[in-house]
Amino acid sequence: MELVPLRQDWIHRAACADEDPELFFPVGTSGPAERDQEEAKRICAHCAVARECLAYALSSGQTSGVWGGKGEDELAGLRRSRPARRRA
Numbered sequence: 001m002e003l004v005p006l007r008q009d010w011i012h013r014a015a016c017a018d019e020d021p022e023l024f025f026p027v028g029t030s031g032p033a034e035r036d037q038e039e040a041k042r043i044c045a046h047c048a049v050a051r052e053c054l055a056y057a058l059s060s061g062q063t064s065g066v067w068g069g070k071g072e073d074e075l076a077g078l079r080r081s082r083p084a085r086r087r088a
């Protein structure tokens with residue numbers, strides 16, 4: 001089992017800190033939800049802690065929302081492509 005870091009100091013530097021959380025957790029995959037997800041990704045593209053955010057999402061098993069500039073399908077793909085020893 002991979003350990004999830006307890007300290008998440010990076011979160012205080014998140015570009016999304018003052019953004020609407022619904023952008024990052026849209027309901028559905030089309031129409032307004034798709035536009036929200038694209039807007040969230042635009043914010044992530046300028047985030048100084050995107051790498052930390054993505055690493056956290058993958059190590060803690062986040063399955064919904066936009067993390068580190070990746071949507072749900074992309075997160076699932078990254079989890080599948082990770083070496084088995086890292087998922088154990």
Ligand code: SF4
Nearest residue numbers: 014016044047053068
């Ligand atoms: S990468 Fe995106 S979701 Fe993660 S902290 Fe930055 S702005 Fe927020």
